[in-house]
Amino acid sequence: VNISILIVAVVIFLLVLHHNFLGLSDFLKRELSNSNPLGLQPIDFIPAVPQRLADERSDKEISVVIAASDERLGGAIAAINSIYRHTRSNVVFHIVTLNDTVDHLRLWLSNTALKNLRYRILNFDPRVLEGKVQVDPQKADTLKPLTFARFYLPSLVPHAEKAIYVDDDIIVQDDILELYNTPLKPGHAAAFSDDCDSTTNKVAVRGAGNQYNYFGFLDYKKETIRKLAMKANTCSFNPGVFVANLTEWKLQNITKQLEKWMALNVAEELYSRTLGGSITTPPLLIVFYKQHSSIDPMWNVRHLGSSAGKRYSPQFVKAAKLLHWNGHFKPWGRTASYAEVWEKWYVPDPTGKFSLIRRHSEAYEAK
DSSP, X not given: OHHHHHHHHHHHHHHHHHHHHHHHHHHHHHHHHHOOTTOEEEEEEXXXXXXXXXXXXXXXXXXXEEEOOGGGHHHHHHHHHHHHHHOOSEEEEXXXXXXXXXXXXXXXXXXXXXXXXXXXXXXXXXXXXXXXXXXXXXXXXXXXXXXXXXXXXXXXXXXXXXXXXXXXXXXXXXXXXXXXXXXXXXXXXXXXXXXXXXXXXXXXXXTTEETTBGGGTBOTTSHHHHTTTOOTTSBOEEEEEEEXXXXXXXXXXXXXXXXXXXXXXXXXXXXXXXXXXXXXXXXXXXXXXXXXXXXXXXXXXXXXXXXXXXXXXXXXXXXXXXXXXXXXXXXXXXXXXXXXXXXXXXXXXXXXXXXXXXXXXXXXXXX
């Protein structure tokens, strides 16, 4: 009898212990899912495609990552709309923004023709960049933390094997499934559009010369750069549109590599002193030196924002699969070439806030 009682007691004890263990396990899972050391917090997610749209679209799911800052939110909205309207695939938009933009973005998506999008809003915590970005105290407001979101793709889309990243100043004019299917060579974590794939892509930047090779972005007087043995005349590439193999990205720990070169630049000032382009480009050029595949140039027809003049013919612009207004002249705020093409995909802000910003910007430019 005593042995039986002992066995029953042991069984009860084990059952209680097992129950508590399961409870602890669930608690830890919730904690892990609700926290992220990178400060990338999921806020909103619409997981289901409405049935009436599901029948019209293919089963192929495509992850598209785009950053959306408040002052450029109209650009991100137009880019998202152009992608959504041109594809039959199930696109899931991973929209990275800052806390103070979330409500504005959510209203814009839920109260317009974009309400049927599949999307996920993620908050980017700028503190992740501490010690990795050189900030001029007199120009602290010029730091755009969301431009670095592309460095953290595996954290933004943790369950995808592949993703597309696009800047907010683009318009897509073809099915993005074609871009998604860009073949990547074995061992390559990303595919970019090279800057010297044609002479028309060579852009002269005031004080920096031609921004189409490595010399325009890196300081070759620095020993750390020279030791890399990267040829200065190597074609640079544009990181505003690219396809990423996230499995390979994680295997090679690309994010840590990028952070390493960001921190080294803070310590040694490795970027070109006459750098005319984005400060996000140099670390990408180093990490992906001769280790990236190429996308079709028609999927990143760029420099539309480099001047107010028309760089390309109307026929070429119409044939382009993706238009990119990189440069100072954005189609939503300044006089830019082919702004009317962008406006076709712009969805008016239901709050009226972006329209006010746009009119203010146009008034400023007119002064």
